Structures are given as structure tokens and as C-alpha cells.
Amino acid sequence: MTDVDKLSVALFRLPRPLLALKGRIHTFLSSRLNNMFDQVDDTFFDLADRADNNRQQTMYFDAMRLIRMERKNIEHNFFGVLTQSFQQLGQYHDPELPSQEPEGLEVVENEQLEEIIALDTMVFRVSELCKPELEALNTRLSSMVPASVTLKNNPVGPEVICESFNEAVAHLELKLPVKLVLFKLFDRQVMVSLKDFLVEGNKRLSDMGVLPDLEQLRKARAEPRQQEKPPAPPSELTSAAGATHSSSPPASGEAAGRPDPDSRATDSRRQAGAGQAKKRRQDDGQRYGQLLSQLKNLLHWGPSGASGSDAGMHQRIEGDELVSMVGNLQQDWSNAVSTEADDSEGLLQLIDDHLEQQGEARLDGTERGLVDLLDRLFVRVNHQTIACAQLATELRKLELPILQLALKDSTFFDREKHPARRLLNEIAEASIGYTEKVDVDEDPVARAISGVADELAGQPPGDHTALTQLLLNFIDLVDKERRRVAVLEQRLMEEATATEKVNHAHQAVVRVLMERVKGKTLPRFVVSFAEDAWCKVLFLNHLRSGEDSEEWHGSIRVLDRLLELVAQGQADAGVVAPVLTTIKESLENVSYDAYDMGRLLGAMEQYFRGELSSEENLRQGVSASPLQSVLVDALRTNIPGNPAALEEDSVGSVDEQYLRRADSLTRGAWVEMTDDSADKRRCKLAGVVLPSGKFIFVNRQGAKVSEKHRNRVAMDLQSEKLRPLEKNQLFDRALEGVVGEMCQSKSVH
Known part of the structure; x- marks a missing residue:
């Protein structure tokens, strides 16, 4: 954010209805937090009483005392972050442009991951439970502020509230089991009752004249879809809303040419008309998320252009019908991926072929763009992560269950902390070292990767609990394998040293x-x-x-x-x-x-x-x-x-920048090596032996495959015989790259 942006946010004055909403949420959360803190002592005392050993008992008693002493600070920090989120609604953000700044690309430790998953599960459950109320509230808030209000920045939404609480307790030195218990208490005492507040908040904003006819507008747009007719243009919806208002008898003031004393209905129509463009942009955002909504507007995803009798014969397939149809293609997709030698035939082609055989429906609009995006995305992930054809096939099989999930869960593309995205990141990173044929039945990680597609296909797409458990199980398995290999690498480095x-x-x-x-x-x-x-x-x-x-x-x-x-x-x-x-x-x-x-x-x-x-x-x-x-x-x-083993290879002059790049390689970094025969292999840096500066490279099983002196590594970097590989957040990086390419391609044409 620039200094000008910060100043404009600081000077932004909340509209009166938004100030009222801020006061109500403060009162509501204060009451609920009091209930939560009243439960803390009893909860931790019971846990300490049932503890298996003195260490656990001491941990719970210490946590109980710490939270009791820090209660005021927690409340102060919580409402401070919440107030800031209200003020940030004064920052304008153009929803037409996808964010160019990647988020969440840091390495996350397992304990942090469990905290994130606990918060995400809480947010997802409340978001699904309160989806209609949140959508209505987002629309009303968007009509009052410069920002485009979404689930991510709604100051009374579950994501902002949970993140505010997480930041409020971040300064406390609490063990993971204690923090998870505290999150559970927050969920039970605060988040469970949020739906009642959202219902009341919508009603109060409506009574204060903020889009009081929003529900009628939503119903008016829903009726054409229910009647299987093309949706009415936004202008017609606005006209219909205006006709509803004009059908009521005019007030005496209006007959005399004077302003209506009670002009709330007129103001609401004016607000509704001003907010229609923003509302149209949010239609797909509510359904598939903000990223897809932005891409739709930017890339002009829409009907394929069929007209006349063809348009009447082919109904657009979308929503649950598409989810159900895609689920029936799992076996066909697995067979297609297993037999294809390259990525030329994607899931979009398979769906089009299936629909053409049925002859009754077509894939169009945002749904078609979504499948195309996933096709590009999984091709890119495969190209940047692994060269082993067998695991590349297993990773590509995940595209279909991920499509089902993206169709059902609007937060998939918008939340970098989504458990499915974290699972894909973990799978891509675990696959990076396989460069030769692997026996899937013998290798535990490869076997787990090959089974993920089947497990996802067997789960309901919106079941976050099952998805989270699958993620944790996979992380646990990979960690066990990494610890085993780390022991071998440590022995190798000790011997080399x-x-x-x-x-x-x-x-x-x-x-x-x-x-x-x-x-x-x-x-x-x-x-x-x-x-x-x-x-x-x-x-x-x-x-x-x-x-x-x-x-x-x-x-x-x-x-x-x-x-x-x-x-x-x-x-x-x-x-x-x-x-x-x-x-x-x-x-x-x-x-x-x-x-x-x-x-x-x-x-x-x-x-x-x-x-x-x-x-x-x-x-x-x-x-x-x-x-x-x-x-x-x-x-x-x-x-x-x-002593001859210490002599460095005669490599000639090496540019200083490549020596610095060699020094920047850290333990655990993956590289791709190309030998004189142009064969490529991927290996990991196990460590650097000092003082000679010898780099030891190993395969994913911890066996040494190469050792090179610092100058040779720098020379290979310069000649591109050695290429560092990214290993963190590969799926997120691929998504960022694909979206950037699609936007750039559109701007060129």
C-alpha cells in the first residue's frame, strides 16, 4: 500500500449504517468473549485433572494462569485488529484485476499448519452455514464503501473474526495443544452464534435504507434460472425493481412536485442501480470465488456463440449437474491420463466429447473457463515438479476431483490456506525427487500419492473434515520418510566431513x-x-x-x-x-x-x-x-x-555472481543436473563440507550421487548444467503463473 493509500484509508469516514454495524459487532463479540473466558479456567482445570503426566498437567495450569493474566490484552488486540479491518474498507481495489502479488508462499512448519487448518475448518463451516446471510451482507457493504467486500475482507465475516482472534493471541507462548483447545472454545462460544448476528445485521442495514429490496432483487434474478430461461439483463432487473416501487400509490408530496418525505425507497433504488455493476461482478464470485469472477470479466468468459436452433437445443450445464456429470467421468479420465503420451488432450476435451455424445447440454461461461484453467494449471505443475512419468500421471489424475471440489467450494481459488491447495503443494513437493521409474507398491510416499486421487474421488467435494484429515495423514507419512532419509544424509555428511x-x-x-x-x-x-x-x-x-x-x-x-x-x-x-x-x-x-x-x-x-x-x-x-x-x-x-581429493577441478574463470549463487544453495535445496550425455537427474544438496567447500548431492533416498567443489558448482550454474528447482508452494506458484499468462495473452490479443 502506498503512502497515499494509507492516508486515504486513515481519513476514510465510515458511513452511519456501517458505524452502527461496527458498534453492534463490538457489543456482540464482547459478550461472547466474556462467555469464552469464563469457560477457560474450568476447561483447562479439567484437562489438567485428566492429564497423563506432570508435564501435561503443568502445561494446562500454566496456560490457564497466562490467559487469565493476558485477558485484557487479548481483548484489546482483538478489537484493535477488527477496527482496522473496518477502516480498510475505505481502500479501493479494482475487482477486474487479479492480484499480482502471491500470498502464502512461505514455508509453514507442521505446528503452524495444524493451527491454520483448525482456523480454516472453523471459517469454512461458518461460511457454509451462513452463506446466504454473508452474500447479502457483502452486497450491502459493497454498496457503501470503495472496496469490493468479499468473504475475505468482510469485517463481520468469519474469516476476519477468526484471523483477528488468532493475531490477538499470537503473542502468547502457548503450546499447540493449548492453542487448539483455545480455538475450540472460541468456536463454541463465539462462532457458533455468528449466524444470529448476521441475520440481525442484514435486517438493521435494510431498516436503515441499505438496499432494503435486496431480497426481491435476488428473487427476481433467480426466477429466470428456475424457468430455464436466459437470465434477464441487469438493466431489466433494475427496471423490474423500479416498477415494484412505482406500483405503490404516490405520496402527496410527490403529487405536488415536492420531494418525498420518506425517500428511503427512492434512495435504495438509486443505490441498487449504482451497485448493479458491482453485483454482476460478484455473481460468479459468490458461486465460484473472486478469482474466477475477475478472470471471467477480464477474459470475457461467456456463451460460446451458439445461436438460433442450436442455442435452443443445447442447455448450458452448470452447478450440481456438472459436479454429478464430472463424477461419472473419473474412470474415463484415469484411463485417458494413463494412455496419453503428452498433455495435449485435457479434461476439457473429455467433457466436451462426453457432452457431444449426449447431445443435450454444453459447457459454457465460467464453468468452461474453470476447466480450462485447471487443465493449464496441472500441466504446468507437472512440468515444474517431476520428470517421472508414472507419478506425473498420478498427479494429473487429481485434476478431476479438484474440479469437483472447485465447483462446490467457492473458496478454493481464493484461499491460499485451503486444505486442498495445501495438499496439492505437499504432493508436488514430495514428487520432486522422482526422476526414474519407481515401484509404487514399494515406495510409501509414491504409493500414498497414487492413492490420493481415489480417496478424493470417494469423498464428498465439500467435506473439509475428511479433506483435512487426508492432508494431515499425508504430511505425517512424508515427515516419517523425510526423518528416515535425514538420518542417512546425516551419516553421509559425517563420513564426508x-x-x-x-x-x-x-x-x-x-x-x-x-x-x-x-x-x-x-x-x-x-x-x-x-x-x-x-x-x-x-x-x-x-x-x-x-x-x-x-x-x-x-x-x-x-x-x-x-x-x-x-x-x-x-x-x-x-x-x-x-x-x-x-x-x-x-x-x-x-x-x-x-x-x-x-x-x-x-x-x-x-x-x-x-x-x-x-x-x-x-x-x-x-x-x-x-x-x-x-x-x-x-x-x-x-x-x-x-590430499589429491582436496584439489579443485580446473574450471577456468567463474563469474562472481555465480559463486554467490552457489553459496546461496542451502541444505535441502533441489537441483537438476545435466551430464555430458545430456541426461538429466534431480538431486538434493545434503550439505557443504568445510573448509574445502565440497557440495554433496544425494537422491531422494539419501544416497550420494555427486560431489562438486564450489567453483565447479558455480561453473555448472553458469553453463546451466545445474539448475536450482523451486520446491515450496509449487501449486500456488503454478496458479500464479497460469493466471499471469492468461491475462498477458488477453492483453496481447
Whole structure:
């Protein structure tokens, strides 16, 4: 919202009828909240009394005390949010344009999801129970304010009230079981009685002159449909409403040319006429939701153009009749999806073929646009989520039961938190790792995905309880599988980290030794000491304490001191003895062979005493004397590890932006890799091994499929051999993309 929008909302003055409604809802909710809070102590005391253990008992007692102390704050926050929702009705929103800003694309934890589902179930039940009252109230409020009032922003509707309560208790540190109990109390004490208030609210607004003839207008529009005639144009409905008013005897004031003292009927007709355009836009919004209503107006979904005898022969199929007909096509749709090699033939084609065979009805208007939207949507979801043909087929089978649900539930496309949409998001994300043939009978997640279509087809389309349970069951199954795979990934990363640590220590030891002895002529015992004995001391000190530790640097200082003494040649025993003692203790700590250690120390003592020179050894025929000098070109260290594994691939120059993109890949991120043979595979980043920056990629079973250094990952990103994949809210993203394409296509043409 811009600053100008915020200012206009802040300065918006509620009309008098809306102020009266605001006062009534405040009084109603205050009374109901008091009843709810009066029940809190008894409810939580009973739960604590029946608790299985002390931990649960303490949880309920703590919650009881916290809610009692925070009662005033909860009420203050609740009515603050509610008041703000009234004021926001002053913000104009063009209903012709779909929202371009995606909502609800954040990652939701399971506990948050259960809270959301509990609130959504409450909202859906009340919305269905009070549907006529809410539709009438939306229409009346829309006639008084700039905003287009819907179920989503109606300040006395169930969604706003439930969301206000959720925000009011959000600051409380309540465990999930406690919060669910509190929501249940709110449902029983507040939401259950909302229908009575909505009936009274409609009556009061009508008495105050806000569309008092709304019910007659609704009946006038409903009669042509009941008589199976084309709906009357809005202008005719307005005329009919005007005729009803003019049929009553004129008042004396009107006969004299003066204004009618009681002008409420005239004002209501004027308001009704001004609100007809908005009402026409809301007709399909009430039936299929606001998004479809907006798309219908934007894309001009309407009759297919049949005229004359053809139009009379073919009745438009819609509503429950379409739901029933679609339900009979489940097997045909499953067979069609299973046999089609591509997405060229969609559900719309199947329905058209079926209706053509029947020859009595046709699919038209919003219903046709809805099926076309779902066809495009499921094709896009399949293309962006999985490459496994078998699971792509199973996911496409869901389109038909989702169509049935969308026809019955007007909130499906409008609510990003709808349980069916969350289920589709979960299924799409769970399917993302299948890139090869999968045995559905053996893989639990694949088996669950393949069974969802049948379960949905066997449920009534509007049964939110069964749908919510199906969602929770699927989430639970996927979480169990993820935990199992996470254990395997953790072991793999621990092994890779340990191997990397060993290789890094090996590399560090070799580097230290070669920096000090390579290219020098040294006694043979020094070379044996470095590559066979002291390398073990350095290696273990590096592994145990790290490269910044005193142990590591101390062992290097001992080596440097020994080399200094060797360079000096003969040395005093008092100077040599501390060095030899330290060497002996260090070798004993690494369990170095006692015999070899004795030989090394003996050679050192001989050397520093000057008792035997290399020339004398040669004259005596000893060709491999420990005191013989040799030129050091390389060392063969006897320690674990493979330093060559740390060397990065030669990848040439890498753009800095792709290095940043490589660093932005987080654990659990899915990518698609393309090898030299152009074969593609999808894998997940299990983690990055430090300090070398090696990326470990695994398949969905937790087995390693590839490891790449940071520079190689950046180069593959640059050459598009590695492509990050979105994994969150895939269905919602697909819906946003399809709607955007449809609107863009319309604007181009």
C-alpha cells in the first residue's frame, strides 16, 4: 500500500449504517468473549485433572494462569485488529484485476499448519452455514464503501473474526495443544452464534435504507434460472425493481412536485442501480470465488456463440449437474491420463466429447473457463515438479476431483490456506525427487500419492473434515520418510566431513614437511624421522586440535629446532637432550614402534656427538647408514588421507555472481543436473563440507550421487548444467503463473 493509500484509508469516514454495524459487532463479540473466558479456567482445570503426566498437567495450569493474566490484552488486540479491518474498507481495489502479488508462499512448519487448518475448518463451516446471510451482507457493504467486500475482507465475516482472534493471541507462548483447545472454545462460544448476528445485521442495514429490496432483487434474478430461461439483463432487473416501487400509490408530496418525505425507497433504488455493476461482478464470485469472477470479466468468459436452433437445443450445464456429470467421468479420465503420451488432450476435451455424445447440454461461461484453467494449471505443475512419468500421471489424475471440489467450494481459488491447495503443494513437493521409474507398491510416499486421487474421488467435494484429515495423514507419512532419509544424509555428511578432515590434515602435514626439507641435503635419519615418525605426531595433533592449536604449532617448533641442530652438526648434549626427550615423549603418545624409535634416537645421538661420519660408513661398506646425507626431492608419508581429493577441478574463470549463487544453495535445496550425455537427474544438496567447500548431492533416498567443489558448482550454474528447482508452494506458484499468462495473452490479443 502506498503512502497515499494509507492516508486515504486513515481519513476514510465510515458511513452511519456501517458505524452502527461496527458498534453492534463490538457489543456482540464482547459478550461472547466474556462467555469464552469464563469457560477457560474450568476447561483447562479439567484437562489438567485428566492429564497423563506432570508435564501435561503443568502445561494446562500454566496456560490457564497466562490467559487469565493476558485477558485484557487479548481483548484489546482483538478489537484493535477488527477496527482496522473496518477502516480498510475505505481502500479501493479494482475487482477486474487479479492480484499480482502471491500470498502464502512461505514455508509453514507442521505446528503452524495444524493451527491454520483448525482456523480454516472453523471459517469454512461458518461460511457454509451462513452463506446466504454473508452474500447479502457483502452486497450491502459493497454498496457503501470503495472496496469490493468479499468473504475475505468482510469485517463481520468469519474469516476476519477468526484471523483477528488468532493475531490477538499470537503473542502468547502457548503450546499447540493449548492453542487448539483455545480455538475450540472460541468456536463454541463465539462462532457458533455468528449466524444470529448476521441475520440481525442484514435486517438493521435494510431498516436503515441499505438496499432494503435486496431480497426481491435476488428473487427476481433467480426466477429466470428456475424457468430455464436466459437470465434477464441487469438493466431489466433494475427496471423490474423500479416498477415494484412505482406500483405503490404516490405520496402527496410527490403529487405536488415536492420531494418525498420518506425517500428511503427512492434512495435504495438509486443505490441498487449504482451497485448493479458491482453485483454482476460478484455473481460468479459468490458461486465460484473472486478469482474466477475477475478472470471471467477480464477474459470475457461467456456463451460460446451458439445461436438460433442450436442455442435452443443445447442447455448450458452448470452447478450440481456438472459436479454429478464430472463424477461419472473419473474412470474415463484415469484411463485417458494413463494412455496419453503428452498433455495435449485435457479434461476439457473429455467433457466436451462426453457432452457431444449426449447431445443435450454444453459447457459454457465460467464453468468452461474453470476447466480450462485447471487443465493449464496441472500441466504446468507437472512440468515444474517431476520428470517421472508414472507419478506425473498420478498427479494429473487429481485434476478431476479438484474440479469437483472447485465447483462446490467457492473458496478454493481464493484461499491460499485451503486444505486442498495445501495438499496439492505437499504432493508436488514430495514428487520432486522422482526422476526414474519407481515401484509404487514399494515406495510409501509414491504409493500414498497414487492413492490420493481415489480417496478424493470417494469423498464428498465439500467435506473439509475428511479433506483435512487426508492432508494431515499425508504430511505425517512424508515427515516419517523425510526423518528416515535425514538420518542417512546425516551419516553421509559425517563420513564426508571426517574424510575431508583426514585429507585436510594429510595435506597440512605434507605441506609443513616439504616446506622444511624439500631440496635440502640432510642425513637419512632426518628423512626417515619426517616421513615415517614425526608426520604421525603432526597428523594426530592436527586432527585432534586443529590448525590453530598450540599442540600443532608446538610440534612444528620441535621439528624446526631439530633441523636447526642438524644444520649445526655436532652439538652439546645439554642442548640436544631436551629436544630428544620431547621427541621421545611425542612418539610414545602416538604409539610409535619402540624399536624404530630407539634406532632413530640412537642415530640422532650419534650424529650430534660426531662419533660416526657418513664417509666412515661408506669405507666400512654401509651404503644405507642413517647418517648418510641424501638430497630430498619428495616424501612418502605413512599417514591416512588423500590430499589429491582436496584439489579443485580446473574450471577456468567463474563469474562472481555465480559463486554467490552457489553459496546461496542451502541444505535441502533441489537441483537438476545435466551430464555430458545430456541426461538429466534431480538431486538434493545434503550439505557443504568445510573448509574445502565440497557440495554433496544425494537422491531422494539419501544416497550420494555427486560431489562438486564450489567453483565447479558455480561453473555448472553458469553453463546451466545445474539448475536450482523451486520446491515450496509449487501449486500456488503454478496458479500464479497460469493466471499471469492468461491475462498477458488477453492483453496481447
